[in-house]
Amino acid sequence: MGRGRITGLSVSDVRFPTSLAHHGSDAMHPDPDYSAAYVVIETDAPDGLRGYGLTFTLGKGTEVVVCAVNALSVHVVNKDLDEIISNFRGFYRQLTSDGQLRWIGPEKGAVHLATAAILNAVWDLWAKQEGKPLWKLLVDMDPKQLLSCIDFRYITDALTEEEALTILQNGLEGKKEREEQMLKYGYPAYTTSCAWLGYPDQQLKQMLDANQRWEVKEAIEWVIKLAEFKPLWIEEPVSPDDILGHATISKALAPLGIGVATGEQCHNRVVFKQLLQAQALSYVQVDSCRLGSVNENLSVLLMAKKFQIPVCPHAGGVGLCELVQHLIIFDYIAISGSLEDRMCEYVDHLHEHFKYPVVIKNASYMPPQAAGYSTEMKEDSARKYQFPQGEIWQTLLSEHKIQLNKA
Numbered sequence: 001m002g003r004g005r006i007t008g009l010s011v012s013d014v015r016f017p018t019s020l021a022h023h024g025s026d027a028m029h030p031d032p033d034y035s036a037a038y039v040v041i042e043t044d045a046p047d048g049l050r051g052y053g054l055t056f057t058l059g060k061g062t063e064v065v066v067c068a069v070n071a072l073s074v075h076v077v078n079k080d081l082d083e084i085i086s087n088f089r090g091f092y093r094q095l096t097s098d099g100q101l102r103w104i105g106p107e108k109g110a111v112h113l114a115t116a117a118i119l120n121a122v123w124d125l126w127a128k129q130e131g132k133p134l135w136k137l138l139v140d141m142d143p144k145q146l147l148s149c150i151d152f153r154y155i156t157d158a159l160t161e162e163e164a165l166t167i168l169q170n171g172l173e174g175k176k177e178r179e180e181q182m183l184k185y186g187y188p189a190y191t192t193s194c195a196w197l198g199y200p201d202q203q204l205k206q207m208l209d210a211n212q213r214w215e216v217k218e219a220i221e222w223v224i225k226l227a228e229f230k231p232l233w234i235e236e237p238v239s240p241d242d243i244l245g246h247a248t249i250s251k252a253l254a255p256l257g258i259g260v261a262t263g264e265q266c267h268n269r270v271v272f273k274q275l276l277q278a279q280a281l282s283y284v285q286v287d288s289c290r291l292g293s294v295n296e297n298l299s300v301l302l303m304a305k306k307f308q309i310p311v312c313p314h315a316g317g318v319g320l321c322e323l324v325q326h327l328i329i330f331d332y333i334a335i336s337g338s339l340e341d342r343m344c345e346y347v348d349h350l351h352e353h354f355k356y357p358v359v360i361k362n363a364s365y366m367p368p369q370a371a372g373y374s375t376e377m378k379e380d381s382a383r384k385y386q387f388p389q390g391e392i393w394q395t396l397l398s399e400h401k402i403q404l405n406k407a
Contacts, residue, residue, distance in 0.1 A: 234249070
């Protein structure tokens with residue numbers, strides 16, 4: 001019996017007014033409204049099973065991603081899930097290579113964010129049908145089947161499919177013990193929410209996250225001055241696209257024992273490939289909703305393993321912690337096999353809006369137990385915070401109009 005056909009795809013603009021309290025503010029984003037383009041996939045399965053996916057945004061612009069999701073939906077609706085899974089690499093490439101949409105976003109920008117939201121929903125649906133949390137679906141998958149989900153186009157000069165297979169096969173040794181370790185102790189977490197720049201001074205901690213603010217020379221000069229505080233890394237010191245700039249900074253700071261971390265705004269696997277090839281970063285910060293879902297994140301995890309660079313994912317926002325925990329737990333069990341110099345970002349914010357929120361115990365992510373990708377929001381939250389017609393936004397917009405009239 002087949003897995004069923006996708007009969008419909010809907011997307012909504014779900015926004016939380018976090019700018020009111022300066023939550024999430026930083027050097028480049030002073031007033032973010034944490035948001036998501038939230039995708040729901042309907043199927044003709046007898047149990048009415050649905051897949052939920054999202055990509056993280058900051059308010060204005062979410063409507064652009066929503067439009068991109070609707071434009072890509074033609075590639076999804078009426079597809080059999082079996083057809084997608086049996087040729088996931090081809091399906092991924094179909095979404096990222098639409099002959100017309102590709103012109104405005106060849107695996108970057110709003111189109112790629114939309115791709116992530118759709119594919120996150122597909123993975124959620126697949127994991128639910130298997131009755132497993134996403135990390136467990138990946139852990140139990142045969143290495144060759146796992147690799148069939150990855151598009152190796154443009155990265156074979158850094159990682160071939162054969163090399164990736166060897167990495168996964170080597171990861172089979174001790175895999176059961178590592179899974180048991182994760183279930184007992186979880187994956188180490190660290191927090192950054194105390195460093196949001198809109199907070200008063202007493203809420204801040206010393207942290208080196210430049211958020212793309214500096215020039216290359218300026219970054220080196222500043223971090224050298226701060227070296228006495230022994231920071232572990234400087235995060236996003238310059239433009240996320242400046243691969244050679246990151247390499248220059250990395251080379252200059254290496255004698256000081258200070259690393260360079262970046263990745264939360266890296267568009268795709270090609271950017272990560274070049275950062276790794278150029279020895280431009282010391283920590284890989286993958287993002288579950290900027291790269292093209294699990295498919296593309298898998299390729300970056302495998303490249304990081306080959307180049308022996310630890311993965312310390314970006315998280316926070318809307319649902320990023322919920323999603324990325326699956327990726328990093330899988331990475332440890334099946335790919336990296338190490339917790340040395342590894343940790344996953346955690347922000348204690350907006351989890352109450354998810355049906356299966358993250359569980360943190362002893363400063364560690366505990367492996368999710370519910371089937372799926374932990375992407376499903378509570379219906380009440382998705383409805384109330386939908387922009388602009390949701391109850392929360394109708395109230396805020398009404399108050400804003402009153403304030404404008406008084407002014």
